[in-house]
Amino acid sequence: MKDAKEPPGSKAAGVTAVTLSTGAVACGVCCVLPFVLPATVLASAGPLLAWFVGMHVWVTVLAILSVVGAWGWIARQTRRTARKPATSTLVMMGAATALLAVAVLWPLLERPLIRMLRV
Incomplete structure (x- = not known):
């Protein structure tokens, strides 16, 4: 038995909050990745470029x-x-x-x- 009565719509609000926060994290990763990935690739390509110079x-x-x-x-x-x-x-x-x-x-x-x- 429930001791306190939940306000109407609180379950829907909780599910919505979790869904939106998960979406925000996913969007953050998708927005940051295009900025970070080229820098990472260039940093790892340095030794390869040095090898080509030789x-x-x-x-x-x-x-x-x-x-x-x-x-x-x-x-x-x-x-x-x-x-x-x-x-x-x-x-x-x-x-x-x-x-x-x-x-x-x-x-x-x-x-x-x-x-x-x-x-």
Whole structure:
């Protein structure tokens, strides 16, 4: 038997309060996570990026061989079939060559770019 009589609607108010507080916690986590996750990923990616910096020379040499080989393959196919390569192929190879030029020239470009960004 109940000693004190509960006011009407108190059970519904309690359930509503628990539901809303649970929703608030969930929303808080969902709103904070997009801000925290990129920082966590970047912090853990630091050693990986440092490892890539150490690989710059031999990866650049591999890229040079790949791009030169691809241009050679395109030239060979063009001579063999007597057809002009597709425009998309030439655009993609031009972009690859431009990015390769940046990679090769990076040791010369890095310091001036960093100086420019500090200002």
